Amino acid sequence: MKLNIEIKDLLSAIDVPAQWVGIREVYEAHTPRMIRDGVPVANARSSTHGLMVEILVDGQFGYYGTPDMTPEGVSLAAKHAFQQAKIASKNSLYKFDESARPSFQGEYKSPYSKDRGALSAGNLNKILLEAYENLKISDKIVSASSLCQLIETSFKYVSSNGSDINQEFLMLEFDLSATAVDGSNQQTRTFGGMRGTCRQMGLEYFDKYEIMANANRIGEQAIELLDAEDCPTGEMDVVIAPDQMMLQIHESIGHALEVDRILGDERNYAGWSFVKLEDFGTLQYGSKLMNITFDPTLESEFASYAFDDGGLKATKEYLIKEGLLVRGLGGKESQIRSGLDGVANFRSSGWNRAPIDRMANINLEPGDSSFDDLIGQVENGVYMESNKSWSIDDYRNKFQFGCEYGKLIENGKLTKTVKNPNYRGISTPFWNSLKGVGDLNTFGIYGTPNCGKGEPNQVIRVGHASPACLFSNIQVFGGV
Amino acid sequence: MEKTFNNLCESLFSQLMPGENLVLSLNGENSQFVRFNNASVRQTGMVDDADLGLKFIFNGRTCNGGFTISGDHDIDQKRGLNEIERMRTESKEIPEDPFLVMPVDTGSSHEIKNANGLAFEDAVDAILPAMKGTDFVGILANGKMYRGSANNLGQRHWFETESFCLDYSLVTPEHQMVKGCYAGSDWNQSEYEDYVSQSRTKLSLMEKKPMKVDTGEYRTWFEAAAVADFLGMFSWNGISEASLRQGCSGFGRMRNEDVRLSNKFSIIEDFSPGFCPKFNSNGEVSPNSIPLIQNGTLKNTLVSSRSAKEYGVESNFAESGEYLRSPRMEPGKLNQENVTKEIDRGLYLSNIHYLNWSDNAGGRITGLTRYACFWVENGEIVAPIETMRFDDSFYRFFGEKLLDVEDKVTVVPEVSTYGQRSLGATTCPGILVDSFALTL
Secondary structure, X not given: OOOXXXXXXXXXXXXXXXXXXXXXXXXXXXXXXXXXXXXXXXXXXXXXXXXXXXXXXXXXXXEEEEOOOXXXXXXXXXXXXXXXXXXXXXXXXXXXXXXXXXXXXXXXXXXXXXXXXXXXXXXXXXXXXXXXXXXXXXXXXXXXXXXXXXXXXXXXXXXXXXXXXXXXXXXXXXXXXXXXXXXXXEEEEEOOOOOXXXXXOOOOHHHHOOHXXXXXXXXXXXXXXXXXXXXXXXXXXXXXXXXXXXXXXXXXXXXXXXXXXXXXXXXXXXXXXXXXXXXOOOOEOOOOOOOEEEOOOXXXXXXXXXXXXXXXXXXXXXXXXXXXXXXXXXXXXXXHHHOOOOOOOEEOOOOOOOOEEOOOEEEEOOOOEOHHHHHHOOOEEEEEEEEEEEEEOOOOOEEEEEXXXXXXXXXXXXXXXXXXXXXXXXXXXXXXXXEEEEOHHHOEEEEEEEEEEOOOOEEEEEEEEEOOEEEEEEEEEOOO | OHHHHHHHHHHHHOOOOOOOEEEEEEEEEEEEEEEEEOOEEEEEEEXXXXXXXXXXXXXXXXXXXXXXXXXXXXXXXHHHHHHHHHHHHHOOOOOOOOOOOOOOOOOOEEEEEOOOOOOHHHHHHHHOHHHOOOEEEEEEEEXXXXXXXXXXXXXXXXXXXEEEEEEEEEEOOOOOEEEEEEEEOOOOHHHHHHHHHHHHHHHHHHHOOOEOOOOEEXXXXXXXXXXXXXXXXXXXXXXXXXXXXXXXXXXXXXXXXXXXXXXXXXXXXXXXXXXXXXXOOOOOEOOOEEEEEEOOEEOOOEOOHHHHHHHOOOOOOOOXXXXXXXXXXXXXOEOHHHHHHHHOXXXXXXXXXXXXXXXXXXXXXEEEEEEEEEXXXXXXXXXXXXXXXXXXXXXXXXXXXXXXXXXXXXXXXXOOXXXXXXXXXXXXXXXXXXXXXXOO
């Protein structure tokens, strides 16, 4: 049950001598449904609803997150936030002023045509059960599951300097998974990597995509992997599908360009960055084929929005243009601290966490090679799909990724299926080895609901869209 | 908070109809978070938050719900009744669940741990002076945490604790770092200052220029914090019965092929220190101690009541996710003072970072060195090392390559604050491994 709160009226309940005051109200409901091995394992709906009062005093922000949205509750929250800020202001890292919270007004609504009520719990379970049956094509599939989660978010933001923002989001996560086992050989195939299929859209998703055909393909590929050879080891070319490119972009570009990391805020947790403030405008991050954008405007991508959680209007910006690093992922606070241009990426995981620099939609713009052109350029290499393992160092340099499904590329043709395809590298040499970028026909829109960062920790949704890409001379290897 | 929970329980249980069952769980906190960078305050604030989870069972079906507790009984009661009504309707539409877990009443519990903690208004002034002159970065999480469980059969559990955790790094001008975590219930200023002083001493070891190590296999010492990270992987596609049955566990070779780890390796789930409640979100109480791996042999997996029904085995009342809540690895015989001599030539790793399964079935884990990690030559620490990637199997480093285990254990607290502050800790010793694979 969502309470209807007029948060503009609540501003007047705040009585502390602050430079600036803001209130951010967030309501979010998750409705997951899941069938595993033919039986329902999740039919749930949970919601969270509260607000964060933010106070600026003596150049220091303080906050208080509370589920008590009465005028009395907000007044008390403001007093606590004021006290926290006042005490800390003697030791502030940076003295901010009101310009850190620019004034904007506006609205945003996710694009969708069918909301949660369009499919009953019973009907959605039937679809998921049918998908499970299409996944379970053999007794060798020891476990299979189909999952759908709908997320409804309502965001309101007002401030003493006139911000008034209202954003409504509807998001859908969908996954299919089949695990085939033969002795100690176990292979899992999913629908775009672990929950990689996530978009801002409604239940029209089930009309648009061929769920059952994909379930059948995933089941067949899980079985196919059981009998496949292990991925070869050596230095060779790789063609990477969009559902793995998304994590390559996420880990080796997105996190590295977060300006709060570069400024050292994250050194105790997620880490630092090999990128330095002086690298913007000078560092050749990748080959000339590489164009990376922060794009909160791409319709249906998971992290599209009109304003960030500090109220800044969001626009599409190039982060890397023709391989040259031009702009960082820094919200207004980071822009002020660093003196760099940034983007509207000051985001929080909810009403109980303060915003920090996050990714939103970070995309690799399409090039002009067809998929066949990319494969045709490779004499000896591997094509890889769907992430299953990821790891990168605290400076965002040395990465290693594992994928679910691979195909050998021999003399410009896709040939045998290989299991356990992995590759590793170092961020800028890797991106400078980018040799081919696929066209719009190879372009895929993915994302992840589970990007972790920040202290206190915050998990946030991000979107990544990319074409298939060809990289040359990469360290490739298989399983044990 | 306890009164709020109990009042809600009474209101909601009284609305159940014949044949309906309801299990309620509460997770709450009243926390202060102060974030530091460059020995100054980056962000500061407080959070009041409590969520009520509802598990509704009727007609052979299970539905779940949840909402934020506002603190206003009328609002919260209305939210709860709306949830029950929604689940009542859904339970007539969704498929039957053949493995549903019914509530039972096996007795109630009540545990409140009060403390002389760090007052919110004193926190910054208590912490910063000891850090003067250092590049100190990290987070203070401080305050009360609550866990509750109740069902309509009358079972009630309540767990309430007050604690602080200052999780931090000190950084040299050349960007070398050491990690510290000062955590507890009663704040002791002089003990805190001593702890920071030890971190400063360790930091001085990081002043030498870091050296590059070639890829290859090395004799390696892992401090307890690094071992705790490896053990953390057992909670993810690891020692869960469901993971094993569903073909996504690294322990398949131990279960199906009788592969054993080193007889020096033993691990139990140990609730006796009271780091977290013994009851799970379903209200079930675990045994005080569950042996998992004993002298290298897999004795038990973590089994939730749902897995028990689904796979016909006995439950040990693990959480539904079948993850470790309070693991303890048994100590061995190696004295920490002898570690560098025993390494002779190799690696001394205090912390590791960003672990993931690189080949789950083979038990292979990849990750990176981080913080105070050193090259050792002729039994002496030579210099810190540049960050290296490793990729090796726990069947090797907890198995045939495990040379020795430290003779004392360290409590490594759970510091995660995703969604809310976590409870629990890993208790473990350091380990010495004969050859460990660096790959990049």
